[in-house]
Amino acid sequence: xEIVTTGTGASDxxxxxxxxxxxxxxxxxxxxxxxxxxxxxxxxxxxxxxxxLATINITKGLAIRVPGGLSxxxxxxxxxxxxxxxxxxxxxxx
Numbered sequence: 001x002e003i004v005t006t007g008t009g010a011s012d013x014x015x016x017x018x019x020x021x022x023x024x025x026x027x028x029x030x031x032x033x034x035x036x037x038x039x040x041x042x043x044x045x046x047x048x049x050x051x052x053l054a055t056i057n058i059t060k061g062l063a064i065r066v067p068g069g070l071s072x073x074x075x076x077x078x079x080x081x082x083x084x085x086x087x088x089x090x091x092x093x094x
Contacts, residue, residue: 001087003073005035011074013040014087018069022087026062026074030081034059040071047075058083065090 001022003012016022024037037056038045047055056064058074066072066087074085 003085005033005074005076005079005083008076008079010038010045011035011076011083011085013045013071013073014085015071016066016068016087017089020068021090022066022068023090024062024064024066024072025086025088026058026064026083028061028081028083032058032060033076033080033083034078035074035076035083037064038073038075039066040073045071045073045075048072 001014003014005011035058037048039048049055074083
């Protein structure tokens with residue numbers, strides 16, 4: 001489960017399996033750009049926020065825990081280099 005950015009604007013998205021939590025690892029190939037993490041349901045995406053309701057803005061490498069069953073993408077504001085977002089499962093619920 002991986003997406004790679006190709007320019008500014010919305011990247012491709014990935015829908016995570018419904019069970020368990022995942023770590024999203026976002027890295028830049030070179031000089032970091034600027035992107036916002038977005039979360040989506042049924043094709044509608046909004047900016048993901050932290051506990052202070054601030055948009056999760058990515059200007060360096062980042063790892064963040066997210067729930068499965070939802071879609072994620074990057075909304076790239078500045079594309080200085082390729083950003084890669086990988087999802088790694090970390091737990092399951094039965």
